[in-house]
Amino acid sequence: MEGEATYRGTVYPWHCDHIGHMNVMWYVGKFDEANWNMFARLGVTPTYLRESGCAMAAVQQTISYKHELLAGDIVEVRSRLVDFRDKSLRILHEMRNAETGEVAATCEISAVHIDRAARKSVPFAPAIRYAAMHHLVPSVSATV
Template sequence: MIQAHPKSILTHRSVVQQWECDHMGHLNVRHYMAKFDDAAWNMFAELGVNKKYFEERNGGVAAVDHHVVYKKEMLAGDSISIHSHFAIFRGKKVKMIHKMYDAIGGDLVAECELFAVHMDQSARKASDFPEDITAKALVFLATDE
């Protein structure tokens, strides 16, 4: 049974494709990262940080660090779900937690901590998130991480 954090939401669901597997037959690390990246963009979209935001408000987001722990291999045909929440969301700083599960068996298969900053695209430097975005993020903020 999947035991995601109560502040988490489902941010990605997919099936491992054969072409995503390496010569040992399991999901290759580059594809774990692609799935975590999709989850991050879906999490930001929940806040309204999306293409429209980038165009109209000139904001942006830049990943600055990732930490990944692999716990169980996934094979072609396995179903994946990723649940995400914030551990830090203040000023310009974000720490997002992604937990990847075997969507059928419920086992935790990988975890990713993503550190990112909000950007002012014109100045090309970090800047605080707008207050309305921060307020939306607080719903998904878990201070017990």
């Protein structure tokens, strides 16, 4: 998968479970960090969220585990914005072992833009819609 690099990090020993590979909670965390990097590229920055009273809420996340990661492995996540709508978006992430190039996992997440006070979905600002069009790479689902 092509896409933009949205996360780079290392698997530390405390990320590993009783079988010796990175535990699922850390995959979710690394994909979450990739989400925030992708959001920022669209203009959904911490400043925007504070000033607008809006937030992003995950409504669906599907992770497919392909190859284990071990302590010491270097991880890279590449991401693509695959769907953008008035009030929601969908991002496809691919996590690889940066040394071997093997795909460790994929994650597809759908998120909704919400008004924090009203707790309801609201349209993205025009500037965010404009930025999103430059990042949009329509694709099939990662879960095939």
